[in-house]
Amino acid sequence: MPDEASYPGVYIDESSAGRAIIGVATSITAFLGQAAKGPTDRAVSVFDLSDFVNQFGALDVKYPMGFAVRDFFINGGTQAVIVRLYQDPPVEVGKASASLNAGRVDPIALVSASPGDWANGLEVQVKYDGDPAVATDLGLTPNDLFSLHIRIQPGGPQERFLNLTVKDSDRRVDQVLARESALVRIEVAGALDAAGVKRPGESVDGDGNATWDQVLPGDAGHASAPLDDIAYTGDRKTRTGKYLLEHIDLVNLVCVLGNTLSSLVPPEVYKDILDYCVERRAFLIVDPPPDWTRNGLVTDPTDELANLNLTGTPARNAAIFYPRLLQANPLRGNKVEVFAGCGALAGVIARTDAERGVWMAPAGTDASLAGVVGLPETLSDAETGPLNQNGINVIRTFPGYGPVVWGARTLRGADRTADEYKYIPVRRTALFLEESLRRGLEWVMFEPNDEALWAQIRLDAGAFMHSLFRRGAFQGKTPRDAYFVKCDNETTTDEDIDKGVVNIVVGFAPLKPAEFLIVQLQQMAGQLSA
Secondary structure, rough: OOOOOOOOOOOOOOOOOOOOOOOOOOOOOEEEEEEOOOOOOOOEEEHHHHHHHHOOOOOOOHHHHHHHHHHHOOOOOOOEEEOOOOOOOOOOOOOOOOEEEEOOOOEEEEOOOOOOHHHHHEEEEEEOOOOOOHHHHHHOOHHHEEEEEEEEEOOOOOOEEEEEEEEOOOEEEHHHHHHHHOEEOOOOHHHHOOOOOOOOOEEEOOOOOOOOEEEEOOOOOOOOOOOOOHHHHHOOOOHHHHHHHHOOOOOOOOEEEEEEEOOOOOOOHHHHHHHOOOHHEEEEEEOOOOOOOOHHHHOOOOHHEEEEEOHHHHHHEEEEEOOEEEEEHHHHHOOOEEEHHHHHHHHHHHHHHHOOOOOOOOOOOOOOOOOOEEEOHHHHHHHHHHHHOOOOOEEEEOOHHHEEEEEEOOOOOOOHHHHOOOEEEHHHHHHHHHHHHHOOOOHHHOOOOHHHHHHHHHHHHHHHHHHHHHHOOOOOOOHHHHHHEEEEOOOOOOHHHHHHOOOEEEOEEEOOOOOOOOOOOOOOOOOOOO
């Protein structure tokens, strides 16, 4: 109402009818594995392959994660979260470093921004070329300023930082490098606060010509040792391993890469990360072991699946696709090799989400795989049947379509389990609804727990569900057939109110994919005309 009604007439006041619940993203994909370089203390979001290359290095046969990320983007993915795992080699090593002192006391010591043998090519150059105007703005003299040039040889990226200083200001070298450089850092944080620190010596030879100073001899940086189980599982308190994803607000799909292009991710690692996926409402894409064969699977798929030990209700949040993929390796003269398929499959899922919605199965002739030249094994209809019935999704090749995803079952999709979440789109739709409603109803916290609140919850949640119904997310011809939202004195009793609890029940009728097309033909008897 207006603050004061002073004259006869119509007064207009604006009020909100509710708080809109917005559906969360559905295809943000986390990749866990090794990379040539890049941060090892946090997860990093990248939005295309060049973004990944700039931060984590070019494609390298030693690091299968790069190929998986490439496949993700070329198949329709739009946002990847990179978790670079690094394990110290069994030798005493340190980050590559350099002292820029030129005989002065208390030198500035640089270190590579991340571990790895990539840092062996680091070179640095110092110049006295401070801008007098900048010096005046900072309250310094031009002699207090220098520039730092950094490069990776041969032919690697370069960085240039102008008007740096060791004195406390907006251009203090340690703070600028920590904020802007992807290559180097100051070795000891806060070292420039010590008395007696002077600017580094200029990089010149005896004749005054500019030179480049190598960071350290070639054994300064070391590639990661092969990852063991602990490197993947990590520790929540120190945020290592998979817990680097704690820095990321939302993750929908998870891919795990082994130490080599053909190596197996240990079942114990998959099981541990699957439990974390359940916690984060994420979905795990499992690559089949390299030693799986068509004959072995067709003979006894249950025995092969048992070795993975991905069972029980957590298996609703995972799916496996067989076989792996044949792709041309650009680093080996386009030789066709076997690659893990998780990145490409995550891309297909992301593409399907964008084009049709998370409630649609990422399978069928529309779910073609880009960048794939073939499959190491070809399965017939009869051979596909036992795998499908046991929750193993098959990738097949059809004339005119090429390699396509030909299955949409979770690892609880075996017919014998009769699980309500046997299908990937049904499970992912439920995860999408849970996360969207959880975030969209956070405003409820600490509101008076009464009928007015319950009515508002029904309005907000009902509007969200109805918007999905209109987009075709549920079965049913009418909203009553497709979904319901219940929040009242039946779901929330007086005892619940005393405990500060609001109970909301949301139901939906999921769309289930059509796996079997039954065509019945009836021959009509010939009809005689009158």
